[in-house]
Every structure is written in structure tokens, then in C-alpha cells.
Amino acid sequence: MFRTRVTEKLGIEYPIVVGTMMHISDPVFVAAASEAGCLGVLASAMYKSEEDLKNAVQQVRSLTSKPFAVNLNLFPARVPVDNAAYVEMLIDAGVRIIETSGHGIPEQLVPVLTRPDVTWIHKCVGLRYARKAESLGADMVTVVGYENGGATGILDIGTFVLIPTVARSLHVPVIGGGGVTNGQGLVAALALGAEAVIMGTAFLVAEECPIHINLKKALLEATETDTTLILRSVGNTHRVWKNKKAKEIMQLESDQASGDTVISAASGDNNLLMYQSGDIAKGTISCGQGIGMVNxxxxxKSIVGDIISEAESVIKGL
Ligand SMILES: Cc1cc2nc3c(=O)[nH]c(=O)nc-3n(C[C@H](O)[C@H](O)[C@H](O)COP(=O)(O)O)c2cc1C
Incomplete structure (x- = not known):
């Protein structure tokens, strides 16, 4: 029922990309997503060396024979990784689906990403970036609207406008998301012109999601009003769960604290500590407005199964 150019080209059963998530999209999580019939996306930025990343790729392969992708992070990072070296290594290791996300696409990566045997997906938040990615040779473009968990950019375009705007303008298939958590959202995104959805927030409380149970329980209580934007003052806007740490960062930004102070308050190390320790005030976690529908x-596998059966019944009921 849900065959599209995206499912055909990627060789996946359902038109669902389980969005890459820093400190979460490890081999076990990614393989579980792929085994469930979606595209799992390994977060290369979690690995500080090519060797570590290569081991992670091998670990995914030991857990699933289904397709998966690897994300290259183009966002500003406190400890930047060498994406050119990573992509060469990934190609040598036989990875053939690469997702890039973030600010600007370095020209030096384009010849590798546009190799005929590589499927390149670029993720962005607006028409102008989507057009640029298509013009550089991206095979698919993912767009995520303002509701989404994680980077939201500066355009603040909601999913209901962004998906059809981009899908009408591009020739390549569009993957759309931001706020999609269930079968209703999947059907809506397809109706708007997407050929697959991307979802992150919906999987934050998945059993395989490697965050502490305290954090999962707190997220289960969250509603659509419990997210906020942080880091706009340093040009790296993110939508996160509005916990104590997020409120501290908001206060620093409204007090016009220096960029360094804001960035160090939002350090990824604190986030990882929170994920591992269950101290839910220690760091921040990216989280979309859809969290209110995640309960x-x-x-x-059950999350995906439920999404697909709900989508089928939504279509029948229309
Ligand atoms: C906890 C979390 C971490 C994320 N980390 C990344 C990341 O490192 N790189 C990236 O491109 N997107 C990241 N995202 C965005 C997701 O891949 C996906 O685009 C987004 O979650 C889709 O919107 P939704 O959360 O409304 O489903 C993250 C999202 C969440 C919720």
C-alpha cells in the first residue's frame, strides 16, 4: 500500500525513516529500526574516529542485513569530525546510503555523494536549501518543519506548508517530517506530497532507545506545550524538551550571555550524562512537539506496526 520512489530506491518495506539522533542512533537502535522495515540512520558524529565509526557500521551489519544509512553531521560542532575522511571510509566499507544534515554542503563531499552507486539524502528545513541540495545532485531531500525535535534552523516553517511547498518544487523525492508520530501523520505527510516520513521524537521512548528509564518516563508525561527553542542566539536553533536545563539556557540567552557561556551550558557531554544517569535536569534532549502524542x-517493531495499521485504517476511513 505504501510503495513510493523512496521505498523502491532504498529497498525498505515502509516509507519511514527513523531520524538519526545524537547519542541515541547507535548500532542496536539503528538495526532495530531497519529490522522493523524502516530506514535506520547511524549517527556518525557519535564516533570520534574513523576506526570507531567503522566498527559501528560492522556492528549494524552483524545485527541486520536490511538497508541502513549513515548520517554525516554538517552542523557546527564543538569537536568537529573530518567528514571527508568519514565519507571515504564509509564508501570503502560498502555503505551506499548517506544522509547529510546541517548548514551548507561542503563542495569537496559532492563528488563522492553523487557517485552513481551512492544514494545521497540531504536533510534541511527550507525550500531554498532543498533546491540547492537537488541542484548539487542529492537523490532525495528530507525536509523537517518547525515542530520537529532537533535543529529547526531560522525559517520556522511548519510541516503542513513545508512539505507541499518543497514536494511541488523538486523533481527528486521528498521525505517529510516534523511532528509526525503516528499513522495519521504518515497519511497526512504522504497526502502533502512526501514519499516517506522521517520521525525522531516518536522513537524516544522505544525500548531500544538507549536513554535512561527516568527520562523516558518524564517524556511520557510531556505534552505538546513542553518543548522550546534554544541556541538561536548562537545560530544553532534546536527544539528541545523544556526541562530545568533548557530553562537555564533560555534565561542565559534572554540575558544576552556570551556565545561561549550559552554553548558550554548546552554541552553535549551533559546531555549524554543525563541520558545515562537518569538525572533529568543534567542536560537537554532534542524533542518535537509531537511528544504529546507519544505515550x-x-x-x-510494535511502534512501526501500530503506525502502519493506523495509517491503513485512516485511509479506509477517509
Ligand atoms: C533526541 C534527538 C536527537 C537528534 N539528533 C539529530 C542529529 O544528531 N542529527 C540530525 O540530523 N538530526 C537529529 N535529530 C532530528 C531527527 O533526525 C529528525 O529529523 C526529527 O526528529 C524529526 O522530527 P520529529 O522529532 O518531530 O519526529 C534529532 C532528534 C531528536 C529527537
């Missing part, structure tokens, strides 16, 4: 801890 049960389940394995990824």
Missing part, C-alpha cells in the same frame, strides 16, 4: 514504551 507508551514499546519495541520499535
Amino acid at each position: 507508551e514504551i514499546k519495541p520499535i
Whole structure:
């Protein structure tokens, strides 16, 4: 029922990309997403050396024979990785689906990403970036609207406008998301012209999601009003769960604290500590407005199964 150019080209059963998530999209999580019939996306920025990343790729392969992608992070990072070296290594290791996300696409990466045997997906938040990615040779473009968990950019365009605007303008298939958590969202995104959805927030409380149970329980209680934007003052806007740490960062930004102070308050190390320790005030976690519709801890396979059956019944009921 849900065959599209995206499912055909990527060789996946369902038109669902489980969005890459820093400190979360490890081999176990990614393989579970792929095994459930979606595209799992390994977060290369979690690995500080090519060797570590290569081991992670091998670990995914040991857990699934289904397709998966690797994300290259183009956002500003406190400890930048060498994406050119990473992509060469990934190609040598046989990875053939690469997702890039973030500010600007370095020209030096384009010849590798546009190799005929590589499928390149670029993720962005606006028409102008989507057009640029298509003009550089991206095979698919993912767009995420303002509701989404994680980077939101500066354009603040909601998903309901962004998907059809981009899908009408591009020739390549569009993957759309931001606020999609269930079968209703999947059907809506396809109706708007997307050929697959991307979802992150919906999987934050998945059994395989490697964050502490305290954090999952707190997220289960969150509603659509419990997210906020931080880091706009340093040009790296992110939508996160509005916990104590996020409020501290908001206060620093409204007090016009220096960029360094804001960035160090939002350090990824604190986030990782929170994920591992369960101290839910220690760091921040990216989180979309859809969190209000996420209310049960389940394995990824059941989340996906429920999304697909709901989508089928939504279509029948229309
Ligand atoms: C906890 C979390 C971490 C994320 N980390 C990244 C990341 O490192 N790189 C990236 O491109 N997107 C990241 N994202 C964005 C997701 O890949 C995806 O685009 C987004 O979650 C889709 O919107 P939704 O959260 O409304 O479903 C993250 C999202 C979440 C919720």
C-alpha cells in the first residue's frame, strides 16, 4: 500500500525513516529500526574516529542485513569530525546510503555523494536549501518543519506548508517530517506530497532507545506545550524538551550571555550524562512537539506496526 520512489530506491518495506539522533542512533537502535522495515540512520558524529565509526557500521551489519544509512553531521560542532575522511571510509566499507544534515554542503563531499552507486539524502528545513541540495545532485531531500525535535534552523516553517511547498518544487523525492508520530501523520505527510516520513521524537521512548528509564518516563508525561527553542542566539536553533536545563539556557540567552557561556551550558557531554544517569535536569534532549502524542514504551517493531495499521485504517476511513 505504501510503495513510493523512496521505498523502491532504498529497498525498505515502509516509507519511514527513523531520524538519526545524537547519542541515541547507535548500532542496536539503528538495526532495530531497519529490522522493523524502516530506514535506520547511524549517527556518525557519535564516533570520534574513523576506526570507531567503522566498527559501528560492522556492528549494524552483524545485527541486520536490511538497508541502513549513515548520517554525516554538517552542523557546527564543538569537536568537529573530518567528514571527508568519514565519507571515504564509509564508501570503502560498502555503505551506499548517506544522509547529510546541517548548514551548507561542503563542495569537496559532492563528488563522492553523487557517485552513481551512492544514494545521497540531504536533510534541511527550507525550500531554498532543498533546491540547492537537488541542484548539487542529492537523490532525495528530507525536509523537517518547525515542530520537529532537533535543529529547526531560522525559517520556522511548519510541516503542513513545508512539505507541499518543497514536494511541488523538486523533481527528486521528498521525505517529510516534523511532528509526525503516528499513522495519521504518515497519511497526512504522504497526502502533502512526501514519499516517506522521517520521525525522531516518536522513537524516544522505544525500548531500544538507549536513554535512561527516568527520562523516558518524564517524556511520557510531556505534552505538546513542553518543548522550546534554544541556541538561536548562537545560530544553532534546536527544539528541545523544556526541562530545568533548557530553562537555564533560555534565561542565559534572554540575558544576552556570551556565545561561549550559552554553548558550554548546552554541552553535549551533559546531555549524554543525563541520558545515562537518569538525572533529568543534567542536560537537554532534542524533542518535537509531537511528544504529546507519544505515550507508551514499546519495541520499535510494535511502534512501526501500530503506525502502519493506523495509517491503513485512516485511509479506509477517509
Ligand atoms: C533526541 C534527538 C536527537 C537528534 N539528533 C539529530 C542529529 O544528531 N542529527 C540530525 O540530523 N538530526 C537529529 N535529530 C532530528 C531527527 O533526525 C529528525 O529529523 C526529527 O526528529 C524529526 O522530527 P520529529 O522529532 O518531530 O519526529 C534529532 C532528534 C531528536 C529527537
